[in-house]
Every structure is written in C-alpha cells, then in structure tokens.
Amino acid sequence: MNVSRRIVLHFPPNMTGQPVVCHLVKDFGLTFNIIKASISPGQEGLLILELSGERKNYDKGIKYLAETGIEIQSLSQDVVRDEARCTHCGACVTICPTEAFALEPKTRKVLFDHNKCVVCGLCVKACPPRAMILYL
Amino acid sequence: MAKTIAEINERIRKGKAVVVTAEEVVDIARAKGVSKAAEEIDVVTTGTFGPMCGSGAFLNVGHSKPRIKLGGGKVYLNDVPVYTGIAAVDVFLGATAIPDDDPRNKFYPGEFNYGGGYVIQELVAGKDIILTASAYGTDCYPRKKLETLINIRDINEAILFNVRNAYQNYSVAVNLSDKVRYTYMGVLKPNLGNANYSTAGQLSPLFNDPYYKTIGVGTRIFLGGGAGYVAWHGTQHNPTALRADNGVPRRGAGTLAVIGDLKQMKPEWLVGTSMLGYGCTLTVGIGVPIPILSEETLHYTIVSDADILAPIVDYSEAYPQREPDILGEVSYAELKSGNIRVRDKDVPTASLSSYPKAVEIANILKKWIETGEFLLTEPVAPLPGVESGITFKALKERPIS
The missing domain is CATH 3.30.70.20 (Alpha-Beta Plaits)
Incomplete structure (x- = not known):
C-alpha cells in the first residue's frame, strides 16, 4: 500500500549540512516533492515535503528522520x-x-x-x- | 469662509453636516479643488487600529464587607497583577501586565498568550473576572484576603486611560542580522527577510492634523467603540521631530493620551494582543474627527500615503543599542505595495496596524456625526506644537554616589 503525506521537518543548526532527503530516496525508495525549503548552513532550517512511497518504507523513512534528531511535524493537523x-x-x-x-x-x-x-x-x-x- | 466648531455642531444637530473620511476627502479635493471642498465639508473622520502599549484601565471595584484595603496590597485579575498603589479599592490594570507564573522568555521565544490587554477585552465583553487579593489589614480595613468574581456591570467605575496612543508616524522594522528577532514590531526574519510597519497612514488621526491645529485637550473621539476624549498630549510627544515640506513628520512625533468610559466600549475595538518573544499588549481603536474650519485644515487632511515617509530601522542592532542610524525612508504607498527596496534587496512588507479596521472606525465615526449622536467639542487647551520646543529625551544615566 502506498502512502503520501505532507510533513514539516525542523532541522537543528548542526543538521543543516547533511543530505537527509537523499537517504530517504536511496535507502527507502521514497519520492518527495519539496513544498518549501528554508535551510542555511549553521542555522535552524525548515523543510516542508510531500513524501510518498510504500507504507512500510515510509514508516522506516520517518523512523530514520526521527533518529537523526530532526523534529518531524505531521500535517494531519x-x-x-x-x-x-x-x-x-x-x-x-x-x-x-x-x-x-x-x-x-x-x-x-x-x-x-x-x-x-x-x-x-x-x-x-x-x-x-x-x-x-x-x-x- | 472660516467656520467655527459651534456652527458645525449646529449643522450636525440639524442632520445637515457633510462628513467624509480621510480616505474619501483625497478624491473629493482632487475633483472639486481645495477651496470648494473646504466650503462644503464640515468634518473629516480618521481612524487607526493597532497595538498600543501605553494603555490601561482604572477600576473601582467597590468595598467588600468587612472592608479590605487593596491599596498597597497585592491584587490579581484572572492571575494578571494590577497596580494597587492608589486608594483603598482602586486599581490600575495595565495592558502589558502578565501573570507571575508566565514563563516569560525563559523558553525563548515566550508566547505571552495572556495578559492585561486580554483582561480588558474580557471585562468589556461582560465576562466575569476572578479577583484575588491579599492585604495587610488595618483597624478600618480589617480584611486580609479576598477572592471573588467581578463584572464590569457591577463595579463603580471602569475608565480606560491610555497615556500614549495614536503615534504620529512610526519606524519600519527590519532585521539585518542572521538570526530571527522577536520584537514589539513582530517576528523579523533574518537578512532583511521582511519589513513590518504600524500606522494607518493617510487615515491615521495625527497625519491629518500634523500641527495639532484642531486636535487638543478635550477633543471628543471614538475610543474603543465608545466616545472618549483626548486627555493630554501622550508621553514621548515629540512635536519637534523632523518634518517634510507638507508638515507631516518623517519620524515618530506627536502622541495622544486618551480617556473614556470602558463600560460603553466594545470588545471588538479593544483586542488583547501578544507579540511572540516580547509580551502582551492591547490593540486599540481610535478615531478623531477633524473639523474643517478653514482651507488650511482641509489642506492637511488630503495627505495621502504617497506623501507620508517613514524611516527604516534595524531592530537587530540599531534599535536595541539606541543608535540613531536609519537605512533609508519609504512612503506608506510603497509599504502598502507589498514590497520595499532596502540595501538593494526586495523586502516583503506587513502591517501590525489594521487598515480595514481603521476604515471601519472612520466610517462609524462618520455615521455617528451624520446622525447627530456625536457632537464635536472645542479643545480647552492646545497640544504642545513645534513652538513648544519639546523634544523626546533619552535617559541619561548617572552614578549613585
């Protein structure tokens, strides 16, 4: 089963230099659509994504994001x-x-x-x- | 053709007064010419609706049985502390007061979701307010504790008294640093990410009478949805600020102290307000009628957004350090276009003062005057003008020996 959800990622300043989204694609086979990005090196960043893929992989991808220290906000609100x-x-x-x-x-x-x-x-x-x- | 306020009031009583808003007068004067327009128009109404921190209310809550001396004690209204250093049961509820247990900026930026401004709005809306008090007890006021609900209907007086409102012009706030700044001018994004301004421009009362020729002590005004009065010039009144050739100040200049019966006001025109990382305040609705006594008074009311300039100030460094530097000047027409140019960058603009509500206030006041329910008053004393030489002083710190 495929899922597609919009999420907001709040990057702490030490994370803005890392290729997080690239991992979502390569390691979990997810596709993404960037709705809004505001990321500068060494500063707090904000990334709003529409993230899609196989349910199981989606959940793994979210788990990976959570482990990196990025704050994830679901948009089911x-x-x-x-x-x-x-x-x-x-x-x-x-x-x-x-x-x-x-x-x-x-x-x-x-x-x-x-x-x-x-x-x-x-x-x-x-x-x-x-x-x-x-x-x- | 000079008219007097008494003559204008006579026309208001007969329902014959010609009243237009400060927005409408611009086109009328353009079409008919200043001279003809001045002859025909009796009153121009103005309006503004923005956060005004110099606001608050005096309340006399009545005497409990047995009596308690709140004066010199500690009193809270919905957990917001009020000033008690006055008579036995009078208190002053300031718009910026916040509950003792509000975390302030300990968790930065603090949210400041509740404070004095909100209590004022709830009082005016007729909601019950929780009063808690502790006092030291005297022979004539023996009680030491009091917990009760109060309601604006039941207390003796509720007087809105704002020591500084209706600023004549204000800085445009930007942020040159690389960090978000949380200010009384709103959230300022880093590296000139946005520019916030806060006046109604061409509709704002003191832009339409830049030299205070008609507005004075005792001028009856629209205040918070009821009728109020100009009580005095406001604190930090600075008539000698830099002015353009049309007389309009190019920096923060005049201010008004205003007073009125809170019991007659309405909650939609006194709105509790929070500035992220800064604090609480009250958004106040004010409308001042300008009697058209001469061509000159009309001439001042036809000022439009393109003719009013405001300074751009960096709130990351220049403002907090009280440096006088500005980054340039822009007109309100430019500000209202949605973008201004600062240091070769397009910066999106936003307002903290509501223009649609300012228009509504000018129209309500217009209707009040047209229907004869609001008469103009003759000022009993002028506001200090340019000739007073009054300037806005900074604090000079002196060592305590």
Whole structure:
C-alpha cells in the first residue's frame, strides 16, 4: 500500500549540512516533492515535503528522520482562523512560508487560503491577536 | 469662509453636516479643488487600529464587607497583577501586565498568550473576572484576603486611560542580522527577510492634523467603540521631530493620551494582543474627527500615503543599542505595495496596524456625526506644537554616589 503525506521537518543548526532527503530516496525508495525549503548552513532550517512511497518504507523513512534528531511535524493537523479574533492587520502575510495569506487589494483584508496552508504553525504564534488556532 | 466648531455642531444637530473620511476627502479635493471642498465639508473622520502599549484601565471595584484595603496590597485579575498603589479599592490594570507564573522568555521565544490587554477585552465583553487579593489589614480595613468574581456591570467605575496612543508616524522594522528577532514590531526574519510597519497612514488621526491645529485637550473621539476624549498630549510627544515640506513628520512625533468610559466600549475595538518573544499588549481603536474650519485644515487632511515617509530601522542592532542610524525612508504607498527596496534587496512588507479596521472606525465615526449622536467639542487647551520646543529625551544615566 502506498502512502503520501505532507510533513514539516525542523532541522537543528548542526543538521543543516547533511543530505537527509537523499537517504530517504536511496535507502527507502521514497519520492518527495519539496513544498518549501528554508535551510542555511549553521542555522535552524525548515523543510516542508510531500513524501510518498510504500507504507512500510515510509514508516522506516520517518523512523530514520526521527533518529537523526530532526523534529518531524505531521500535517494531519489543521490550522483554522478564528474570524471573530482576526483584526486583518496582516502580520501573518510575510510569516507564512507557503503564501497562504494574501491581502485583498481593494479592502486590504487578509485572505486565508486553506488549501495553501501546510500546517507548519508559524502563524499561530506570530499572530498578534492570537486568531490562528492549531488543531491537533 | 472660516467656520467655527459651534456652527458645525449646529449643522450636525440639524442632520445637515457633510462628513467624509480621510480616505474619501483625497478624491473629493482632487475633483472639486481645495477651496470648494473646504466650503462644503464640515468634518473629516480618521481612524487607526493597532497595538498600543501605553494603555490601561482604572477600576473601582467597590468595598467588600468587612472592608479590605487593596491599596498597597497585592491584587490579581484572572492571575494578571494590577497596580494597587492608589486608594483603598482602586486599581490600575495595565495592558502589558502578565501573570507571575508566565514563563516569560525563559523558553525563548515566550508566547505571552495572556495578559492585561486580554483582561480588558474580557471585562468589556461582560465576562466575569476572578479577583484575588491579599492585604495587610488595618483597624478600618480589617480584611486580609479576598477572592471573588467581578463584572464590569457591577463595579463603580471602569475608565480606560491610555497615556500614549495614536503615534504620529512610526519606524519600519527590519532585521539585518542572521538570526530571527522577536520584537514589539513582530517576528523579523533574518537578512532583511521582511519589513513590518504600524500606522494607518493617510487615515491615521495625527497625519491629518500634523500641527495639532484642531486636535487638543478635550477633543471628543471614538475610543474603543465608545466616545472618549483626548486627555493630554501622550508621553514621548515629540512635536519637534523632523518634518517634510507638507508638515507631516518623517519620524515618530506627536502622541495622544486618551480617556473614556470602558463600560460603553466594545470588545471588538479593544483586542488583547501578544507579540511572540516580547509580551502582551492591547490593540486599540481610535478615531478623531477633524473639523474643517478653514482651507488650511482641509489642506492637511488630503495627505495621502504617497506623501507620508517613514524611516527604516534595524531592530537587530540599531534599535536595541539606541543608535540613531536609519537605512533609508519609504512612503506608506510603497509599504502598502507589498514590497520595499532596502540595501538593494526586495523586502516583503506587513502591517501590525489594521487598515480595514481603521476604515471601519472612520466610517462609524462618520455615521455617528451624520446622525447627530456625536457632537464635536472645542479643545480647552492646545497640544504642545513645534513652538513648544519639546523634544523626546533619552535617559541619561548617572552614578549613585
């Protein structure tokens, strides 16, 4: 059985130099699609992947990632906006790595495209009125 | 053609006043000319809705039986400490106060999910608030402990009193370092990853009356969804800041201290706010009406985003070290385009102040005036202007011998 899931990988600074994704392909036969990558040598990195392959291999791949010390966040979660708390300030717009927030040009209201959201959770803590809620 | 506030109020009472927002006035003046527009328009309404840390509320909670002297004791509202160094049952709830057991930045960056701003919003929303107090006990105030629910409906007074709001211009915050910076201007990504600004630009009250010719002590305003007043010039009021030829400050300049009855306000216009790694605050809605007394007052209200410049400041080094360096200036039109150019790099911009809500405030105030329920007041004293020579002083540290 094949699985395909979106995951967020948080790299500690000492891990950003390592070819982790290459191992996923070579050792476990998985395929990947990079949705967002923000990795610089010696700094904390963020990688959002759609990872696909045989179920058994997928699980082994995830186990390998966990053993490297990379923090894995599954995207079987959901981020929703509390419309009553959102003030449409726009602080989230530049925080979101997948551009799920955009300003409606005429009204300058903040539009939230749920389909673009990869549930990384960065907006949840960066939202000043705490209008973004992460459901686990 | 000079008009007086009394004449404008007469037209408001008759439901004949012509009221437009600071956004609408730009096109009207362009189409009709300043002179004709000044003749026709009576009031221009402004608005702003952003995090304003200089906010808080005085509460008189009433006397328990037997009595307790909260003054000089310790009092918490929903675990948030309040200032008690005043009379027996008066307390001051500051917007930035946080619970004693909040981890702060021990787990960096701290989340600061609850604080004084949130308590103010819940109070205004009519929610019960838990008051816990300990006091030292006196002959006339014997009680030493108190735990009770309080509600804004039942307490004597709830007065919003903000010592610094509605900043006339503000810096654009960027981060030149290679680490994320968590600031009161939001999360700043490394290496000029983003630029955050925080004013409503052309709609902001003090941009529309740059020399404080109509706004003064006693000016009635929209405050937190109710009616409030300008109480004084705000703290750090700096009328002598660098100004452009149109009179508009190019740096942080004037500020307002405002006051109003919290019981009449609304929770959607006083919103508890958290800045990651920095702390808690309150997002406040303010709208100031500008009476069009002359061509000159109208002329100031037609300022638009392209005419207002803000300085770009590095919050990784220059700001914390109080260095005066700026990385350049940008207009609010550029900021609102979504990208600015800093050190030859395209930097995406975001706002901490809500423009759609500022528009809503200017429109609510417009409606209040049009329907005759909100009359203008004559200021009882002017705010200190350029001629006052007042400047924003830094702290000069002196050794304690």
